[in-house]
Amino acid sequence: MSYEIIGITALWIFLYGYLIVASVDFGAGFFAYYAKVTGNDHIINKLISRYLSPVWEVTNVFFVFFFVGIVGFFPDSAYYYGTALLVPGSIAIILLAIRGSFYAFENYGSKQSNVYMFLYGATGLLIPASLSTAMTLSEGGFITEINGTVSLDYLALFTSPYSWSVVFLALVSVLYISATFLVYYAARADDQKALQLVRKYALFWATPTIVASLTTFIALGQHNPEHYDKMLDLWWMFGLSVAFFMIAMWLVYIGKYYGWAFISVMLQFFFAFFGYGASHLPYILYPYINIYDSVTYESTAIALIIVFIAGLLLLIPSLILLMRLFLFNADYVKGKK
Secondary structure (H helix, E strand, O other), X not given: OOHXXXXXXXXHHHHHHHHHHHHHHHHXXXXXXXXXXXXXXXXXXXXXHHXXXXXXXXXXXXXXXXXXXXXXXXXXXXXXXXXXXXXXXXHHHHHHHHHHHHHHHHHHOOOOOHXXXXXXXXXXXXXXXXXHHHHHHOXXXXXXXXXXXXXXXXXXXXXXXXXXXXXXXXXXXXHHHHHHHHHHHHHHOXXXXXXXXXXXXXXXXXXXXXXXXXXXHHHHHHHOHHHHHHHHHOHHHHHHHHHHHHHHHHHHHHXXXXXXXXXXXXXXXXXXXXXXXXHHOOEEEOOOEEOOOOOOOHXXXXXXXXHHHHHHHHHHHHHHHHHHHHHOOHHHXXXXX
């Protein structure tokens, strides 16, 4: 296996970690605000707060690793994406800052604010929508380079069915992943009222998620036939994704083994995410960046691989310790600590 493949695989693992952890966080924000609006905040918001308190500080670690790594491994990505993502990237940073202020003032302040709760819920949807722009741009057709100047065709971006299908998929996936985790978390807390509420959320958002996945797949076939054909070659990975989706929803529906249901959701997105990534290779950005022509010097790449593997070896045990102390601690989950 070449160091280019090892490097992009390590980056994709970090991005997958961010996909799962951040989705739970973002979706929890929306559900917290929705529960407050519908008068159910007394049922689930304490449960959500117990999850977020120890976790929100480490959510963006995966994203930072990926961002630093993609620029380190493939410097051309900074040139092309840096210009094209200036506006959507800036919006995402501002939204992350707003979300961070919620954590500071709402979680550690003495008064609850409806304004901060609204911003918390809104950013839970707006951040994944803005970040999904990078996936859309990677398929090509939106970024142009003329006389050394990179520009983003906003008209093509905002009128593309594929672009909006990706945004829709990002939104519903966040809510689906978060809801299935909260089902497991409520079951661990033995909070039956919260469990029944978030279980309805999980079952409801399952259908839009599978519809959005199919819609995005069809739209990709129209936008980038080359990538679409490669995805068809990896049909078995997407087949396994659908199989784990069915397992997860069946377990949630019958009301048993919620932990295995969430693991199935993680595997569902693992196979879909890595199937998408594998079929995208060798391109990072059609047709400008591919992993073989745009990779950094071999010595630098090897050093980055070592650093990223060390980072994984440090981050994973830290997350396991965090989960054992808080998320999977029976007394903490039940609010006794």
